[in-house]
Amino acid sequence: MPDILLLPELCDILGTSADALLEMPIALKNKNIVQDFCSYARERGRSAALVDAASRMFNDTGTICDSGYVDFGCEYLRVYDKGGMSFTVDGKDILTTCLETDSDDVAYVLRILLSENLMSVLRLISMDKAITREEIAERTGLGEDAINQILTGLFKRGIIVFEKDAEGKRGYLQSEGMAGIYMILAGCRVMNAAGGGYNRFSRTGTELR
Numbered sequence: 001m002p003d004i005l006l007l008p009e010l011c012d013i014l015g016t017s018a019d020a021l022l023e024m025p026i027a028l029k030n031k032n033i034v035q036d037f038c039s040y041a042r043e044r045g046r047s048a049a050l051v052d053a054a055s056r057m058f059n060d061t062g063t064i065c066d067s068g069y070v071d072f073g074c075e076y077l078r079v080y081d082k083g084g085m086s087f088t089v090d091g092k093d094i095l096t097t098c099l100e101t102d103s104d105d106v107a108y109v110l111r112i113l114l115s116e117n118l119m120s121v122l123r124l125i126s127m128d129k130a131i132t133r134e135e136i137a138e139r140t141g142l143g144e145d146a147i148n149q150i151l152t153g154l155f156k157r158g159i160i161v162f163e164k165d166a167e168g169k170r171g172y173l174q175s176e177g178m179a180g181i182y183m184i185l186a187g188c189r190v191m192n193a194a195g196g197g198y199n200r201f202s203r204t205g206t207e208l209r
Contacts, residue, residue, distance in 0.1 A: 007021065054080050113181075121140060125160055125174055126174060127178075130170060130172060132172070133171075133172075135171070154177075157177050160173065
């Protein structure tokens with residue numbers, strides 16, 4: 001029955017965790033892991049902790065990736081960017097479904113990304129601070145008909161909503177559909193070696209550089 005203060009040193013010498021050393025039940029072990037991670041996230045910040053965790057899991061060695069990393073196989077896609085982005089898709093069915101996306105949906109999203117007018121409006125709409133139609137017109141210089149057409153299209157696709165922000169201002173805000181736009185833009189970053197800096201790439205476990 002060693003002194004409890006010796007546990008860290010014993011774990012280090014034996015190359016194991018305190019949970020394994022004490023033969024802790026798996027349910028309690030998992031609970032402790034979650035609690036420890038939440039504590040770690042409070043200290044480092046939620047985003048930093050998530051990116052750190054993704055980095056360690058992608059390497060699967062307990063060490064942090066020192067470069068951008070792209071890894072994909074028949075049933076998964078994982079992207080890690082040391083600058084702060086991580087993206088994971090698990091399941092062959094999901095990957096197959098992505099390739100079968102309706103062409104009308106693809107065309108609409110591409111119209112957004114390829115239209116400077118659409119993007120100029122979208123860049124002004126944030127997640128937390130509402131913006132009015134009048135403010136959009138003033139800052140973009142677009143006519144009323146053009147703005148109405150753009151806002152209507154974005155609204156129908158669930159990319160924006162018209163609500164009050166935290167300060168009570170009513171206007172346009174990003175909605176859940178905006179996540180898809182960010183994913184596509186993040187994918188563009190992966191394909192841009194100069195912007196993404198992905199020094200490592202692997203297909204089904206075989207790493208290429």
